Amino acid sequence: MEVKQQISEDTKKEKFYCKKCRKKIGGHNQYLHDGMCDDCFFGIYFPEEQKEKLIEKLKLSWEKYWKLQSNFLANTEKLENEMNEKLSLGIELEFFHCDGEVVGIGAKSYSEREKFPLIHDSELNKK
Numbered sequence: 001m002e003v004k005q006q007i008s009e010d011t012k013k014e015k016f017y018c019k020k021c022r023k024k025i026g027g028h029n030q031y032l033h034d035g036m037c038d039d040c041f042f043g044i045y046f047p048e049e050q051k052e053k054l055i056e057k058l059k060l061s062w063e064k065y066w067k068l069q070s071n072f073l074a075n076t077e078k079l080e081n082e083m084n085e086k087l088s089l090g091i092e093l094e095f096f097h098c099d100g101e102v103v104g105i106g107a108k109s110y111s112e113r114e115k116f117p118l119i120h121d122s123e124l125n126k127k
């Protein structure tokens with residue numbers, strides 16, 4: 001008897017989960033959004049609208065992000081040019097970029113690489 005009562009109370013709490021991604025949802029979504037969370041529902045029924053919403057959210061930070069990145073790249077290029085012009089190394093430097101960072105500096109020209117070997121970032125970062 002007590003067990004039956006407990007089960008009946010549990011079903012009254014009515015916990016719903018998005019049928020697509022299993023995220024917890026409320027009764028509104030269960031009955032009016034085809035049993036899906038907002039993201040899944042709008043993604044299926046109004047994909048363009050959903051994308052527009054995402055773009056609007058991203059745009060708030062994107063301009064700042066884009067400016068930061070542009071400034072970083074411009075400053076990096078400026079410093080690379082300065083190093084080439086001012087260090088009097090007798091060669092033109094090549095900065096080897098990989099995955100968004102410089103992993104080494106070497107000679108731009110293949111013929112000069114024997115007298116100026118590739119120097120890795122780890123060697124330059126040694127203290």
Ligand SMILES: [Zn+2]
Binds near residue numbers: 038
């Ligand atoms: Zn979902």
